[in-house]
Amino acid sequence: MSPAGTALREAAGVLTFEEFVAVRGPALVRLARGLLRDPDTAEDVVQDVLAKALLSWWRVAGADDPVAYVNRMVVNACTSWWRRAARRERPAGEDLPEPAGRTRPDASAQLADRDQLLTALRALPVKQRTVLVLRYFEDMADEQIADLLDVTTGTVRSNAHRGLAALRGAVQR
Structure with a gap:
């Protein structure tokens, strides 16, 4: 049993659905955002x-x-979404930049680095991306x-080794 699952079960016995969503909802969205290209789709x-x-x-x-x-x-x-997405067309406006003004001006270098990393991460094969997201974003x-x-x-x-090697190559370019 994961530490989070153990802590949840010990703290409240059996959780209601609403309690589970309140506690784990943001982490589930982070996980999906790491696995998918579009935050809205996630x-x-x-x-x-x-x-x-x-x-x-x-x-x-009732699960362990x-x-x-x-x-x-x-x-x-x-994974199912990716399989279906392979049969769909991508909208033309998906690669538009974020509107200005959402970040502090002094954070622009960090934002550029983050965008470069996320772009490289999204370009990885599904298994490599999944492993890296689970390892580094979900710890x-x-x-x-x-x-x-x-x-x-x-x-x-x-998969982690290959994914990290691909990320290093993409970031160094």
Whole structure:
């Protein structure tokens, strides 16, 4: 059981759906945003996952680790979205820059670095991107990632290695 799942279960026994969403909702959106290119799509995917989780909350809450259960649902939904997205056209305006004025002027270099990193991350293959997001954005151990993705820890490590190498190459350009 993940530390977050253990803490949730110990703190409140069995959580209601509303409590779960209040506690884990932002983390689920962060996870989906790391896996998908569009933040709006990520929020839609999480909303769909939470709707499905609500319909079978008795099963989710009864799982050994409800947090891992819902995380897996989000990862699967993002993977399904990517599979469907391969058959869709991309809107022409998707690569438009963010409107000015959303950041402090002194943070422009940090924003440029962040945008470059996120662009490179989004260009990675799905498995590499998923492993890197789970490892560095969700701070999960390789064993947890392997369990979540139903692969071996060696596969997790090789995907992380290849993904980091690709990111280094993209950022150095």
